[in-house]
Amino acid sequence: MSPPLNIALLAFPRCQVLDVTAPAMVFQAANDALGNMHYHVHILSADGGPIDTSSAVTLVTKSIHELDPSLVDTLLVAGGDEAGLQLLTANETVRRWAVKSSKVARRYGSICTGTFALADFGLLDGKRVATHWSACTTLAERWPDIIVDANAVFVTEGNLWTSAGVTTGIDMSLAMVAADLGDTVANLIARRLVLYARRPGYQSQFSAVLNAQSQAEAPFAELIEWIRENLTQQLDVPTLAARVSMSERTFLRHFARSMGETPARFIETLRLDQTRVYLASGMSLKEIAAKVGYLTAAQLSKAFDRRFGMSPLLFRELHRRGGCDAAG
Template structure:
C-alpha cells in the first residue's frame, strides 16, 4: 500500500536518565511500521536529550541522542515525553533546561504527547493547564496531590485536548500512537499497522484502565478472596447481595458496609463490573452477543448492551467486530 500523503511529520522523543524504554519504543514502532507499510517517509523519528549524549533507560539500555538545542521546531512536529519511576521522574521535573524547552515547544509544534508518568513533566512545564489529562493509575493520587488544579481522568487509556495528548501507562502509549496515526492517515493504515504489530485491536481512549479494580482485589486479601472466586465461577447465575453475604459469612448489612469500604464499590456494582469484564473477553474470543449475555447473567440483552457501552465506551457488537477483523 502506498500513501497518497508525502508530507513528513517529525516525532521528537525526549529521553532522560531512567526513562521507560517501552514508552519510547512502543509508539516509535507504530510510526516506523506506518512508514514501511505505506512505503513513504510519513514520519521521521528523533531521540533527543538535554545534552545529546548516551542516555540510560530504566532497563539499563543506553541510547544515543541528539541535543535539544540541535532541533529546530516546525509546526508539523510532535513532541513525546515518556514516563519514569522516581527518582528519575523528579530529576526530569527539576531540570529547568528540559522544562523551558518543553514550554517553548508547546508554542511552536503541532502536537505534544506524554506517555505514562510523562504527564508529571508536562504538568511541571505548564502544558496541561486547562487540559484534561490522564496518567498511570498507580500514580493518579500523587499526581492530584501535586497538581490539584489539573483535571485528571483516572480511567481513560488516553486523552486528546486540542494538540495535547496524554496516555495512561506503558502499552497505552501504543494505543495513543495508533489514534494519532489514524488522524494523520486514516483507519485503513492504522489497522494494517495494528495487525503487523500483532495488536488484537486498537482500544478507544475512553476504555477503562481496568487496574483500579484489580488493585482493590489485591487489597481484599483473605477477607473476600473466597467470595471473589465464587462470584467468578457463578457469573451466569442470578446472584443477590444476600447470597454474597452468606458466602462471606456475614450479615447482609455488615457485609455491604465492609465490602464497599474494602473494594471501593458496592457489592452489586462489583458484580456488574465482573460480568462485563467476562463479557468483554467472551466477545474477544468470538462468542455471539446473545450467548455472551447469557453466560454473564444478564436477563435483558438491551440492558447488557447499555451497561457494556457505559463501561467500555463502545457497543458489544463493535467490540466483537474489531477483534474478528484483526484475527
C-alpha cells in the same frame, strides 16, 4: 510529496523505556504499512548520546538541539522515576525547547509520568489528563488546577494527548495514527503488533479481568481466565461450581467473599467490557451479542443501558464524537 512529520520523543536518564520505544514502534510501523516515511521519529534527550533507562536498557538519543522546535509535529514526553524527572525539569534549556515545541506543534503530550514534566513546564493548567494509576493522587495534589482522570487509558483535550503509561503509549499512538491515516492503517499496525484489541481512551487502566485476578482467592484466578475465554458459554452457578469442584452453595459464598460481587454481576461486567471494545471497532450489535454471550441484540442493549445509562448505539456515537467518557 510532503515532508515527513517530525515525532519528537523526549527521553531522559531513568525514563521508562517502553514510554519511548512503544510510540516509536507504532509510528515506524505506520511508515512500513504505507511504504514511505510519513513520520520521522526522533528520540531526543537534553544532550544526546546514550542514556540509561529504568529497565536495564540503554537508548541512543539525539540532542534536542538537532531538531528545531518549530519543526515538531508531535511532542511526547516519556515518564520515569522521580529523580529522572527532576533532572529533566530542572534543565532550563529543555524547558524552553519543550515549551516552544508545544506551542507550535500540531499536538503534544506525555506517556505515563511525563505528565509531571508537562505540569512543571506550565503546559497543563486547567487541562484534563491521564497518568499512571500510581501517580494520580500525587499529580492532583501537586497541581490542583489539573483535572486528573484516574481511570482512562489515555485522554485527548484539544491538541493535548496524555496516556496512563507503559503499554498505553501504544494505544494512544495508534489513536494518533488513526486520526492521521485512518482506522484501516491503525488496525493493520495493531494486527502486526499482535494486540488483543485497540483500546479506546475511555477504557479503564485496569480491565475487570485483571482487577479480579489480582484479588481472587484460589481457585478463582484460573476460573476467571476460563470465563473470559468462554463468554458465549452457559455460565450459570452449577457450571462454574463444577469447574472448581465446589458445591453451588459453597461456590456462591466463596466467590462473593473473594470477588465482592455475585457471579452473575461479574460475568455481566466481563461481557459489557468486551462489548465496549467491540462497539469501538464498528462491529454490529447483533455480531457483538453473539460474541459476548447474549442471545439477542435487544438483550444486550437492555443490559448495557442498565449498566451505563445509555444504549450501545448512543455509546458508539459518543465515542465517534470523542465524548465517550460519559460511560467510562
